[in-house]
Amino acid sequence: MLDLRLIRENPRLVEDRLSVRGMELNLSDLQELTILINKKDTELSNLQSESKKISKLIGNYYHNQKDSSTIEIEELKKNGDNLKSKISKLEQIKRDLNKKITDQILRLPNFPSEKAPKGKDESQNIEIRKWGNVLKRENLKSHWKLGEELNLFDTKRTAGISKSRFITLIGNGARLERALINFMLDTHQNNGYLELMPPALVNSESLRGSGQLPKFSNESFKCDEDDLWLSPTAEVPLTAFHRGEIIDPKLLPLKYVAYSPCFRREAGSYGKDTKGLIRLHQFNKVEIYWYSHPENSEEAHQKITSDAENILQKLNLPYRVVDICSGDLGFSSSRTFDLEVWLPSSNSYREISSCSNCLDFQARRSLIRTKQDKKSIFLHTLNGSGLAIGRTMAAILENGQQEDGSVKIPDVLIPYFGSSFIKTN
């Protein structure tokens, strides 16, 4: 959420800073509403103040019991009654205004960082570094082909269980998924992260807090009898974990790692990535998350990104880091580094992690603060996948494929997986 005061006092600046996302905004109406509510608020305060005084006077009469001159009391009561009706009218006006304002302000995305590259879309993202040697060879198989040959997962039957874009992992496939989750959790834990295992269902308030609502309600699955949604990412419960709190600055940064299943409707992506593990309605993910003091969040962003990279390096998967341009940034993010893993079958890099600095955007929505010089200030939140499990499996299958059709398991995973190759039997 953006600062309401900024919209009231300098809406042109807000329009300008959001324009690099490719949005053409006119905030004049919103600004007017904020000025109006401000005025009404002052009016209301004055009336309330008067009404309070009258109540105290009456209170005094009762208290002193001095042959309560009923005429005076009646007079005062009349005044009070008069004020009350004015007050309740104003309160109603304020409520309406407030609703209009929050409806609008919650739909405004975060300011892109000045450091993020300016650009319209994906094509203008900037590659900032590469790691590893990409596998290039004739007759490379896709991971879904390998998965079929090695009997690692099923989609056909699963469509009958649920629908398309769901998957059942089988045998070594299931085992590899588990191995990856445990390996990632252990690695992050050893690196100073505290593990949380959050619920998969979250309420609307939590989704609003991290920015998925109100704008993207059609991207999550909803249980409409309960005000609960299937969480699209652990970022949601991790943000909500400290909602409404004022966190002791001595405790910062708080670093969490969480495994969670993630559920996404993937509306509007019909026909894209219909095969394999890349785009599913349900997938597993290990998420890393920081609550940082505002002064340190830029540094924290570098750190969280390298913590995610660390996983790819340990798994020996080639990847590159991409600085997301202003037009391609997610709603809540001010700057994002995507990690893209090499997928040889498509001869390209695919997103496997997205590491974002949301600054105070989510903290403001979720009311998460810390103290500085006796004042409460919003802290900064950062999130990154560390990593998406399904896509990691796809990368391991494709990059580890051998001439004989088997797949080599990365060394660090062998203790978790239990053997060094996946072979047909």
Add this chain to the structure above:
RNA sequence: GGAGAGGUGGCUGAGUGGUUGAAAGCGGCUCCCUGCUAAGGAGUUACAGGAGGUAACUUUUGUCGAGGGUUCGAAUCCCUCUCUCUCCGCCA
């Protein structure tokens, strides 16, 4: 799902209509005292919005789970919702 009890400040816990943003205790912070780790004393200690001031700050309003209502006046009474706890039922 049925029955009951309850949600008060960082925590514990008073407060059932009148100057109560809220006693007391604990914890936290500041200062003082004491030559030892210990102990004692004084003060201070919620959040948000508005107005005024460069500022330290001053002032005003709101907030006792949330939202409505009754009343001149609500933490206290009424209604709705929500969460927690206990018992029963069901259940991994």
